[in-house]
Amino acid sequence: MTWEWQVFLSDDGSGRTYFEWIIQAWGWTLGVAACAWVIAISIGFMVGTLRTATKYPVVVTLGNAWVEVFRNIPILVQVFLWYFVLPRVFTSMQQWPGFVLVVIALGFFTSSRIAEQVKAGINALPKGQGMAALAMGLTPLQSYRYVILPMALRIILPPLTSESMNLLKNSSVAFAVSIPELTMFAMQAQEETSRGIEIYLAVTLLYALSAFLVNRLMAALERHLQIPGAIPSISGGH
Amino acid sequence: MGELDLSFFSYDIISKFVLKGLYFSTELTIGSTIGGVILGTVLALMRLSGTKTLSWIAVIYVNGMRSIPLVMVILWFFLLMPTLIGHSIGAETSAFITFIAFEAAFFSEIMRAGIQSISKGQVMAAQALGMTYAQNMQLVVLPQAFRNMLPVLMTQTIVLFQDTSLVYAIGAYDLLKGFVTAGKIYGRPEEAYLLATVVYFVICFSLSSWVKRLQAKISIIR
Numbered sequence: 001m002t003w004e005w006q007v008f009l010s011d012d013g014s015g016r017t018y019f020e021w022i023i024q025a026w027g028w029t030l031g032v033a034a035c036a037w038v039i040a041i042s043i044g045f046m047v048g049t050l051r052t053a054t055k056y057p058v059v060v061t062l063g064n065a066w067v068e069v070f071r072n073i074p075i076l077v078q079v080f081l082w083y084f085v086l087p088r089v090f091t092s093m094q095q096w097p098g099f100v101l102v103v104i105a106l107g108f109f110t111s112s113r114i115a116e117q118v119k120a121g122i123n124a125l126p127k128g129q130g131m132a133a134l135a136m137g138l139t140p141l142q143s144y145r146y147v148i149l150p151m152a153l154r155i156i157l158p159p160l161t162s163e164s165m166n167l168l169k170n171s172s173v174a175f176a177v178s179i180p181e182l183t184m185f186a187m188q189a190q191e192e193t194s195r196g197i198e199i200y201l202a203v204t205l206l207y208a209l210s211a212f213l214v215n216r217l218m219a220a221l222e223r224h225l226q227i228p229g230a231i232p233s234i235s236g237g238h
Numbered sequence: 239m240g241e242l243d244l245s246f247f248s249y250d251i252i253s254k255f256v257l258k259g260l261y262f263s264t265e266l267t268i269g270s271t272i273g274g275v276i277l278g279t280v281l282a283l284m285r286l287s288g289t290k291t292l293s294w295i296a297v298i299y300v301n302g303m304r305s306i307p308l309v310m311v312i313l314w315f316f317l318l319m320p321t322l323i324g325h326s327i328g329a330e331t332s333a334f335i336t337f338i339a340f341e342a343a344f345f346s347e348i349m350r351a352g353i354q355s356i357s358k359g360q361v362m363a364a365q366a367l368g369m370t371y372a373q374n375m376q377l378v379v380l381p382q383a384f385r386n387m388l389p390v391l392m393t394q395t396i397v398l399f400q401d402t403s404l405v406y407a408i409g410a411y412d413l414l415k416g417f418v419t420a421g422k423i424y425g426r427p428e429e430a431y432l433l434a435t436v437v438y439f440v441i442c443f444s445l446s447s448w449v450k451r452l453q454a455k456i457s458i459i460r
Binding site for chain 1: 242302305306307308309310313314317318400401403404406407414427428431432434435438439442443446
């Protein structure tokens with residue numbers, strides 16, 4: 001077998017080279033993952049926090065239901081649900097671009113996992129932390145904002161790192177609804193050029209590189225947030 | 239608001255399209271759990287063996303598999319298998335090999351944690367009794383490691399079951415494909431997706447509730 005890397009310099013039929021195409025596809029992958037990450041973190045922290053509000057059983061039940069629903073349906077099926085089924089039922093969603101629908105699907109799916117981590121992080125804190133905050137006259141909301149959540153965030157950063165890397169990898173399911181991201185590129189370019197091995201290798205390397213970037217970004221965040229002496233130092237990733 | 243018409247769904251569809259897919263998804267889940275745990279245990283033992291070369295091979299394999307999306311792994315095997323073994327194999331066989339190879343990386347991390355959870359004293363006591371490495375692993379370490387990790391292994395199996403839907407990428411006939419095919423033939427694709435969602439949820443939710451109960455039971459015994 002011989003390598004034919006010059007396949008990346010050939011025209012794909014629309015005036016761009018396969019090299020330009022794969023870079024654009026990489027941009028889509030990173031874009032989908034980044035937008036979904038923002039949704040997943042926001043909802044994940046909100047739902048995870050609400051699940052610890054044991055004074056309000058209804059809120060806890062709703063939070064648990066959120067986690068169970070989005071965790072127990074395969075991500076690919078959720079993508080189909082957002083892309084095909086919901087726009088059929090709610091016709092106004094038909095104008096929404098596919099990108100938005102996939103980002104919501106990935107964001108909600110990942111939010112359930114993050115909510116689980118957030119809840120575990122909050123429950124891992126000594127009860128005294130929250131009580132001390134209340135005793136100092138903070139309102140429950142303030143005690144979460146200034147005491148409990150900042151501590152919990154630092155505890156859950158390592159699992160949050162692997163969830164973020166999972167999100168990046170899961171973004172590959174967007175191929176199923178024709179988002180032009182890396183996996184879609186891999187499938188189409190493989191068919192057009194029949195140089196599958198070169199194409200797949202390049203895509204695989206870009207995924208690995210992206211996962212590594214996410215890992216380093218989260219590690220930097222961890223260092224940035226570290227309080228000397230507060231928590232035994234935790235190294236990110238793997 | 240658009241209307242969904244679920245009336246097309248009948249026993250006929252279940253027996254013609256869905257059951258075949260469910261059978262394959264289940265078979266793939268069970269087969270690759272067993273294969274994955276065996277290969278994963280070997281990888282974990284390699285990693286903990288203390289021999290540099292063996293442990294490096296295991297580290298590279300596990301971390302490599304874990305840093306690329308499963309869909310890409312599925313595509314890779316589907317592309318390479320015919321070249322490697324000389325003749326083309328179906329999407330289903332390719333899926334089996336892929337899932338065993340991919341999930342082994344995840345099971346190996348679980349088994350490694352399980353093996354490391356066994357106290358050193360156990361291993362030393364077995365050595366003091368004159369057991370060989372193989373006897374030590376087979377009779378003392380692995381049974382306990384396996385039992386300690388049972389809930390985690392089960393949870394991973396549920397994740398695996400969800401992941402089987404990704405064989406969509408190579409067109410293998412799994413549970414999701416069963417619904418998609420039925421939806422296409424009856425001209426009701428959206429309804430079919432909705433039904434697939436419900437079925438996957440019911441299966442995964444029941445299984446994970448069962449694992450939760452199992453976990454509570456095991457933690458009482460300890």
